[in-house]
Amino acid sequence: MTNNKALNLLRELGLNQLESEIYMFMLPQPPMTAYKIAKSIGKPTANVYKSVETLSRKGALIIEDGSSKICRAVPARVFLHRAEQNYHEISQKAQNVLKNIEVSPIDEIVFRVDNIEQVYTYCREMIERAKATVVIDAFPIPLQKIAPLVSKATKRGVEVFIEAYESITIEGTKITFIPIADRLVSQWGAQQLNIVVDGKENLMALLTHDGSDVLQAFWSNSLYLSCLHHGGRLCEQTLVRAIQARRNGASADEVISIIENHPFFITKAVPGQEELNRRYPIKKESL
Secondary structure (H helix, E strand, O other), X not given: OHHHHHHHHHHHOOOOHHHHHHHHXXXXXXXXXXXXXXXXXXXXXXXXXXXXXXHHHOOOEEEOXXXXXXXXXXXXXXXXXXXXXXXXHHHHHHHHHHOOOOOOXXXXXXXXXXXXXXXXXXXXXXXXXXXXXXXXXXXHHXXXXXXXXXXXXXXXXXEEEEEEOOOOOOOOOEEEEOOOHHHHHHHHOOEEEEXXXXXXXXXXXXXXXXXXXXXXXXXXXXXXXXXXXXHHHHHHHHHHHHHHHHHOXXXXXXXXXXXXXXXXXXXXXXXXXXXXXXXXXXXXXXX
């Protein structure tokens, strides 16, 4: 089982099946020729010779000078460190080459997110891209995880609205605490993470109870969906604050003030809505 897992990981690093088998075989072995490797693992000699040469170029094997061409495995920690460095260098080169290529017209999509690493990668990238507003509805585990990213965003001047389900303080944010949070978290039996940035992109994720895996998650760059998500999340937060204020003895005028100060689209600039209006200008008929 361990060997199969190691082979799969080596393939993910860019080795093919035979290269992975040769490297795994050679790690605990003394130096030997490619011919002896082929005989030991029962693979065609010509294929093994070719794979040995490739492994040498990839930094997994060392082939000693001389007629016998003795091969030895590079220790795993050394090979993996080199592989990591190479990947980073190639990624940087690709970024430099590709950054100036003109981007094609936006293809708005709804994209399924399949694993927890992708969920938090999307969260990080979304929050780092935020220019004006981030609206969050998050259960305790994911909110704690993204809190440092949120804090950095507020220091850039981004306005952040959070609907939280446990007491938490994140400097610079506007937090609405749900009074029946325990009941809601228990009812769902899962962790939610919903976030919309600038009314331009949104992520909705339903995670397992311990927050370690994904049950359902979707990311979208649809301006219309993101604007609706933005407006809906903010309305829920304002409604909760109004209800709490009334229950705490606030006057009707105080409750009305909470509602009147709600950041509606007509009173607050939302980049996604502005872009949507530019993309689909609607000519108003004269009355």
